[in-house]
Amino acid sequence: MSSSEQxxxxxxxxxxxxxxxxxxxxxxxxxxxxxxxxxxCGMCASDIHQMTAGWGSGIFPMVxxxxxxxKVEAIGPKVQGLKIGDRVGVGPNCWSCRRDDCRDCHNxxxxxxxxxxxxxNDRYPDGVQTFGxxxxxxxxxxxxxxxxxxxxxxAGAAPLLCAGVTTFTxxxxxxVGKGAKVGVxxxxxxxxxxxxxxxxxxCEVWALSSSDSKEAEARSLGSDHYININKDDVMNAxxxxxxxxxxxxxxxxxxxxxxxxxxRSDGHCCLVGIPxxxxxxxxxxxxxxxxxxxxxxxxxxxxxKQMFQLAAEKGIESKVQxxxxxxxxxxxxxxxxxxxxxxFVLEISKE
Numbered sequence: 001m002s003s004s005e006q007x008x009x010x011x012x013x014x015x016x017x018x019x020x021x022x023x024x025x026x027x028x029x030x031x032x033x034x035x036x037x038x039x040x041c042g043m044c045a046s047d048i049h050q051m052t053a054g055w056g057s058g059i060f061p062m063v064x065x066x067x068x069x070x071k072v073e074a075i076g077p078k079v080q081g082l083k084i085g086d087r088v089g090v091g092p093n094c095w096s097c098r099r100d101d102c103r104d105c106h107n108x109x110x111x112x113x114x115x116x117x118x119x120x121n122d123r124y125p126d127g128v129q130t131f132g133x134x135x136x137x138x139x140x141x142x143x144x145x146x147x148x149x150x151x152x153x154x155a156g157a158a159p160l161l162c163a164g165v166t167t168f169t170x171x172x173x174x175x176v177g178k179g180a181k182v183g184v185x186x187x188x189x190x191x192x193x194x195x196x197x198x199x200x201x202x203c204e205v206w207a208l209s210s211s212d213s214k215e216a217e218a219r220s221l222g223s224d225h226y227i228n229i230n231k232d233d234v235m236n237a238x239x240x241x242x243x244x245x246x247x248x249x250x251x252x253x254x255x256x257x258x259x260x261x262x263x264r265s266d267g268h269c270c271l272v273g274i275p276x277x278x279x280x281x282x283x284x285x286x287x288x289x290x291x292x293x294x295x296x297x298x299x300x301x302x303x304x305k306q307m308f309q310l311a312a313e314k315g316i317e318s319k320v321q322x323x324x325x326x327x328x329x330x331x332x333x334x335x336x337x338x339x340x341x342x343x344f345v346l347e348i349s350k351e
Contacts, residue, residue, distance in 0.1 A: 009135025009348075010328050011061040012051045017332050019134065022061055026139045027128045034082060034142045035074035036090065039351050041133035042067025042158040042318070043335055043344040045189065045250075046092075046274075050121050054276045059121050065133030066092040066119040067161040069154045070348070072145075079142045087148045087351075091161040092298050094119045094130060094140040108302040110144070134328060136348060146304050149312035154351060156317030159189070159343040160307065162298060163318065167194040167246060168307040169299035170270040171201055176244045178202030183227070183242045183262060186249025187214045190273055192319060192342040194246045195221040200314040206242060208259070210251070217341075229259065238262055240289070245269040256281035265289040270296050320345045 011022035029035055047064040049055045068090040072082055082088065095117035096102075096110040104112035117124055119140065120132030132138070148157050167190050176182060182203040184194040191207075198205045199222030206225040207218035215226045227234055239261045247259070250273040260269060260281060268291065271279075286293060299307065310316065319342045323331040331344050 007131070007135050007137045009063050009131075010325065011063045011131075011134075012058075013061045015051070015053050015058060015060065017048060017051050017336065019328055019332070022063060024063070024131055026137070027124070029074060029076055029139055030141070031076040031078040032142050033076045033139050034072055034079060034088070034145045035137060035139045036068065036070040036088060036145070037073045037137055038068055038070040038133055038135060038348040040069040040154045040158045040322075041065040041346045041348060042162065042320075043331060043340075043346060044159075044162050046162070048332070048335065049274070049276065055274070059123070059129055062121055063131035063133075063135050064120055065135070065346070066090070067158045067163070067345075068119070068133035068138060069148060069158045069161070070138075071351070073137075075142070082142055082145060082147070087154065088145045089148050089157060089161045090119060090133070090138065090140050090145055091165060091304065092119055093117065094144050095124060098143065104300075107300070109300040111298050111300060133348070134325065134346060143301065146308060149308055151312040151315065152308075152317055155320050155322050155345045155347070157311075158345050159193070159318035159320065160311060161304075163190050163343060164193050164311070165299040165304055165307050166190060166272050166297070167248065168197050168310070169303045170246055170272065170296045171197055172299075172303060172306060173296065174244065174268055174270060176201070176203065179204070181241060181243045182206065183208045183245040184223070185229075185245055185247045185259060186251075186273060187218050188248065189340060189343050190248035191246075192217075192221050193316070194248055195223050196314075196316045197310070198222065198246070200310055200316060206238075208245070208262075227262075235262070240264045240267075243267055247271045248273045250275040252277050254279070257285040260285040260291055260293070263289065263291050266291070268292045268294065270294050272296050318343045322347050
């Protein structure tokens with residue numbers, strides 16, 4: 001492909017959430033690279049955190065977006081398993097060392113590789129900046145490009161590439177499946193998918209939320225039970241009830257000690273929602289019942305493949321509202337106002 005070719009999208013030119021039209025020259029198409037004409041890109045809370053540098057410093061100009069769906073329009077000569085015209089997706093990572101002596105890459109846990117590169121707001125080892133999916137095209141290493149099953153719509157599949165795999169992976173890693181009593185904390189962009197995975201895997205499912213307002217939605221998504229975590233009598237009645245909690249909310253005021261009491265002895269809480277401040281709980285919340293508390297990022301290649309297989313079999317998609325790319329700033333304002341039910345997706349081009 002021509003080195004003078006330009007990709008066109010929207011970028012944060014400086015710290016903040018107002019985006020402007022932006023063009024850049026992509027890195028040359030490598031032997032194992034794929035160029036994708038983007039049709040859809042999900043809007044993730046991490047986009048906001050990174051545009052505002054809430055998680056640390058950002059690289060500007062920044063083209064956000066790591067829930068990318070589109071059609072392959074060019075491939076390098078060593079690309080295998082993909083062809084021009086395939087509908088594919090790209091998630092939060094676009095490169096890792098893939099060395100045989102890298103434990104994480106060897107195990108297809110690429111996001112854990114200490115040298116991994118993020119799809120945007122990062123740099124390749126040669127210093128070239130990465131740009132994301134709020135754009136008409138993207139070039140990435142084919143290892144991180146996943147076929148989208150025919151059973152899924154592009155808009156509904158886009159959030160699976162971050163929110164979906166982020167909530168799916170802990171079930172696999174911690175061997176949570178049929179018969180497990182699972183609580184999903186936070187019924188939002190992550191949690192609405194966590195409920196669907198838990199139900200599809202045969203778990204008995206509790207939705208944990210801070211009010212009663214989402215009970216009907218939670219039950220429609222697969223929840224068997226509902227707990228308002230601000231009701232003392234309900235919380236007391238469910239102490240030591242759950243085997244596993246998938247914590248998707250990032251409320252900085254969360255009383256974690258109270259939440260952990262819902263776990264039985266040897267129960268496990270896995271955090272996937274990332275607040276911008278520290279979380280706190282007393283060690284006795286764990287020690288008193290030999291509970292464990294862990295965190296999980298997005299999944300590796302093996303988790304993407306397993307997730308898409310299950311999603312296709314069970315008809316699991318994200319519940320989305322779609323905005324055209326030229327309304328991206330309107331979408332960001334609505335996102336910050338808490339309006340997504342449950343994810344926003346940008347339509348970049350027609351399929």
